[in-house]
Amino acid sequence: xIVIFLGPPGAGKGTQAAHIVETYKIPxxxxxxxxxxxVKDETPVGLKVKAVLDAxxxxxxxxxxxxxxxxxxxxxxxxxxxxxxxxxxxxxxEALDAMLTKKxxxxxxxxxxxxxxxxxxxxxxxxIKETGGARSDDNxxxxxxxxEVYADQTAPLIPFYEKQGNLKAVDGMGDVEAVSAEIDxxxxxxxx
Ligand code: AMP
Numbered sequence: 454x455i456v457i458f459l460g461p462p463g464a465g466k467g468t469q470a471a472h473i474v475e476t477y478k479i480p481x482x483x484x485x486x487x488x489x490x491x492v493k494d495e496t497p498v499g500l501k502v503k504a505v506l507d508a509x510x511x512x513x514x515x516x517x518x519x520x521x522x523x524x525x526x527x528x529x530x531x532x533x534x535x536x537x538x539x540x541x542x543x544x545x546x547e548a549l550d551a552m553l554t555k556k557x558x559x560x561x562x563x564x565x566x567x568x569x570x571x572x573x574x575x576x577x578x579x580x581i582k583e584t585g586g587a588r589s590d591d592n593x594x595x596x597x598x599x600x601e602v603y604a605d606q607t608a609p610l611i612p613f614y615e616k617q618g619n620l621k622a623v624d625g626m627g628d629v630e631a632v633s634a635e636i637d638x639x640x641x642x643x644x645x
Contacts, residue, residue: 454479454533454643455558457540459610460566461603462596463573463580464625465632469566470537472633477640480529483537484517487524489588507589509598511541511606518548525552533561541607546614561643563614564636566625573600 454477458466470481488506491499498520502512511517521539524530540546553559577596584591590599614620623635 454640455536455553455561456533456640457536457560457563457614458538458566459563459607459614460625461568461570461573461607462599463576464566464568465576465629466537466566468629469632469636470535472629473535473636473640476637477533477535479533479535481535481537482521482524482530482539484512484520484539484541485537487520488512507595509590509595509602511602514542514544514548517541518545518552521549522552525556540610543609543613546610560614560617560619562621562639563610563617563619564639565611565614565620565622566632567622568625570600572626 456473456479458470460466467483470483473479474481488499488502492503492506493499498516502516505512517539521536525534536549540549549560574593574596577591577593581591590596611620621639623632623639625632627635
């Protein structure tokens, strides 16, 4: 099962990803986590993208696509995977389709976590409190920039996947369990 999570920063993608990983035994492929690890380890990719991450901008499509293409070749992805934070542009979505077609695979579901823009900043403040601001891009200024980038570059994926017939919108404003239950209802349909 190949699932994509779509939604602005702070929508709860990471939280819900943990639920899916546990329930469906597929790995979570978070490009944000991969980049943060690369920055921490000071790999060539990490050194290249650090400033981009800190500014809340997007890493270039070719770097991200290469990273994902390599990752989905690994054994743990054989039964599917959850993409969290990728694709983030239409160019990336097209690159993903091309990668999957080569492997005779296709996306099964795109779950869009819908949230009130206004609630996102409150969620961010909570996350900063909980994590002690562990993420260098978790500050209000960068967060606002990430929201803008989402609206400009990632939101066009909504009509893109709607056209493909894969988009499933979920109300992301409920409590964690309610959102998980909505996601389960969608994914159990697909499994059949
Ligand atoms: P995230 O943890 O998904 O919010 O990602 C953190 C940061 O990593 C983003 O603000 C971008 O700078 C970078 N990033 C993660 N995924 C992508 C992607 N698919 N395309 C471009 N940049 C990305």
